[in-house]
Amino acid sequence: MVLASPVSNLHSAWASRLLEGLPAVTGDLAELQRRGRAALAATPLPQQHQEDWRFTDLSPLTALTPRWRKACPELPSDLPAPAPGTLRLWLDGRGDPLAGVVLPAGLTPLSPAELDGALGHSLAAVGCEHHWPVQFNHATAGRCLALRVSGPEPISLELVSAASQPESLLPLRLLLLLEEQAELELSQVLLGSGSSLTSLVLEAHLGRGARLRHAVIALGEAPACLLGHLAVEQESESRYQLSTASRGWALARLEPRISQLSGAAHTQLTGLQLAEERQVAVTHSWVRFEGPDGSLEQLHKAIADGQGRSVFNGAVRVPRAAQRTNASQLSRNLLLSPQARIDTKPELEIVADDVRCAHGATVSRLQLDQLFYLQSRGIDVELAANLLKRGFCAEALQQLPTAAANWRPLERLLRQGSPLGELP
Amino acid sequence: MILPDAELLLQIVDLHARVDDQPILKGVNLEIRAGEIHAVMGRNGSGKSTLSKVLAGHPSYRVTGGSVLFRGEDLLALPPEQRARIGVFLGFQYPVEIPGVSNLEFLRVATNARRLERGEEELDTFSFEDLVHERLQVVQMDPAFLARSVNEGFSGGEKKRNEILQMALLEPLLAILDETDSGLDIDALRIVAGGVNHLATAANATLLITHYQRLLDVITPDFVHVMAAGRILRTGGKELALELEQRGYDWVDQELADQELANQGAPALGVV
Structure with a gap:
């Protein structure tokens, strides 16, 4: 007989309470919801004895009591103006984000049949369809924004969501099919405050030669939590460029997972996360090359201050078929307080013999010589430290699409107090 | 220029300092008045660079005795940033690279x-750009360096020009230039020295720290002051530098040994 531990009992109670409050399954995602709920009922919450969750303290998540209620009653009025030429869509997890919207040429919604055929494909390709946060999203998401991107003209799309209501739940489900040579700039802005939980699952398939420039700007205020899976399939000659930046969540866990289906594609991943106070910021990335001549350029940066905890796990899989893969991964971390903690772990699995895979990780404090240099020019120590932090962060935000840059993420990451506060 | 009635800017009395518990400065005495240009020469390890860092307030150096007054104010009591604000400038021997921080900002x-x-x-962005472009001419520096990160990827010469540009903008009363000539080719040396000369006035003073006569x-x-074993061993005019160039530093060692011998069993001599 196996006795359930008190922790798993607590976790089961958390999931059951949530499941009991969900509305009946309905709509295009009914089947997915049914499967997700069954899986959630049968699977305990991840626990720290599981390798992938070893460093992720889930207590900020289990401290929430998300219920099926609208996460943000209406569109906040203080959003920055959308960038010219960018289509902004508001995602509230309930209403149709495309209602009343005229889509630009090259952007078309998927039909229910197409959606049915495509849903879950990328998740399976990157091996995360059974991950708990994905099942959680399946159980709760009632709608999927599914778009096909085609044609020679680059398209700029901005997706904004805000979870602010107490005990609310914001499930976001997205599916993007980029046809051959299609080009998309996707700026996702996720805002979260109060005791809300945002759950994001995005699937994207990049056809041959397609380009996706993707930014995820995740700005929160504890106790709000964020769980996000980004599952991307790349055909050959495609380019996927992802920049993520997060700050302020009690728990933010982002999992970009990319499969180069036949190699010969380019993937660039740039991440920046801040963990302050008692926040937990986690990135687990996973990239697999299924064919030769693929490349990966990855930079992950983190700052941990206060009692914050930052976790980075960067998995790179280079099987025998992936000859001549060229991959580099660098994790750079600033540890600013004696109580803060940083865990960083490259996880390279290389079977092919003719490859270049470089990786490195650094954890340091602010450099004394740099601080003194600035001080010796009349800059006080606090401002000097801020300039150094700014310099550290700026590198990771250089390649944002305009729409994402319009949110002034660098200022929001560095401003005193909440990243959601007003900027000068 | 030597002006007898000029303001006493810097007064160092019997300064002792350590780094990592190793005594480096062992009784430095030095006075600098407005308008003057001083050069401190000496071998590696003689304490010249330590003197410059102690004056600027580097946290790795600990003052264990003596005093430093800047215009009558206790300089050692001030944090590094305040020393800079009241007009003490240190031109670094190895200017520090700061990735991600714009040089202009x-x-x-x-x-x-x-x-x-x-x-x-305070100057806003626009007024400051006017000022900085004017001051760039002092060191004939390419404006493209303004858009780059502080000193990042600059050559040795470009870093030193950037130091003198900072000096031109901050208009210090006392500029301490630590081995500003090191790593410069002859053209860069002329440009940097030209900048220093251009900025020297009757109201400010310069303390050059160098190995070589060529600066x-x-x-x-x-x-010219010759430093050895953490003290100023001898002071003279510019001819002292020429003498060093011709005779090398061996006589300094001899003089130091003679002094130490004389000091044995006798009260310490104050050497100025």
């Missing part, structure tokens, strides 16, 4: 910190 923040201290208004060919010092 850095220069503006530094200039404004000094301006506020002098009771002047003093292009910047004429009023006083």
Whole structure:
């Protein structure tokens, strides 16, 4: 007989309470919801004895009591103006984000049949369809924004969501099919405050030669939590460029997972996360090359201050078929307080013999010589430290699409107090 | 220029300092008045660079005795940033690279910190750009360096020009230039020295720290001090530098040994 531990009992109670409050399954995602709920009922919450969750303290998540209620009653009025030429869509997890919207040429919604055929494909390709946060999203998401991107003209799309209501739940489900040579700039802005939980699952398939420039700007205020899976399939000659930046969540866990289906594609991943106070910021990335001549350029940066905890796990899989893969991964971390903690772990699995895979990780404090240099020019120590932090962060935000840059993420990451506060 | 009635800017009395519990400065005495250019020469390890860092307030150095007054104020009691604001400038031997921090923004923040201290208004981005472009000419520096990160990827010569550009913007009363000539080819040396000469006035003073005579060919010092074993062993005019160049530093060792011998069993001699 196996006795359930008190922790798993607590976790089961958390999931059951949530499941009991969900509305009946309905709509295009009914089947997915049914499967997700069954899986959630049968699977305990991840626990720290599981390798992938070893460093992720889930207590900020289990401290929430998300219920099926609208996460943000209406569109906040203080959003920055959308960038010219960018289509902004508001995602509230309930209403149709495309209602009343005229889509630009090259952007078309998927039909229910197409959606049915495509849903879950990328998740399976990157091996995360059974991950708990994905099942959680399946159980709760009632709608999927599914778009096909085609044609020679680059398209700029901005997706904004805000979870602010107490005990609310914001499930976001997205599916993007980029046809051959299609080009998309996707700026996702996720805002979260109060005791809300945002759950994001995005699937994207990049056809041959397609380009996706993707930014995820995740700005929160504890106790709000964020769980996000980004599952991307790349055909050959495609380019996927992802920049993520997060700050302020009690728990933010982002999992970009990319499969180069036949190699010969380019993937660039740039991440920046801040963990302050008692926040937990986690990135687990996973990239697999299924064919030769693929490349990966990855930079992950983190700052941990206060009692914050930052976790980075960067998995790179280079099987025998992936000859001549060229991959580099660098994790750079600033540890600013004696109580803060940083865990960083490259996880390279290389079977092919003719490859270049470089990786490195650094954890340091602010450099004394740099601080003194600035001080010796009349800059006080606090401002000097801020300039150094700014310099550290700026590198990771250089390649944002305009729409994402319009949110002034660098200022929001560095401003005193909440990243959601007003900027000068 | 030596002006007898000029303001006493810096007064160092019997300064002792350590790094990592190793005594480096062992009784430095030095006075610098407005208008003067001083050169401190000496071998590696003689304490010249330590003196410059102690004056600027580097946290790795611990003052264990003596005093430093800047215009009558206890300099050692001030944090590094305040020393800079009241007009003490250290030109670094190895200027520090700061990735991600724009040189222009850095220069503006530094200039404004000094301006506020002098009771002047802060400059906004536009007014500052006008000022910086004017001052760039002092060191014939390419404006493209403004857009780059502070010193990142700059050559040795470009870093030193950037130091003198900072000096031109901050308009210090006392500029301490630590081995500004090191790593410079002859053209860069002339440009950097030209900048220093251009900025020297009757109201400010310069303390050059150098190994070699060649810097003093292009910047004429009023006083030359020879430093050894953490003290100023001898002070003279510019001819002392020429003597060092001709005779090398061996006589310094001899003089130091003679002094130590004389000091044995006798009270310490104050050497100025």
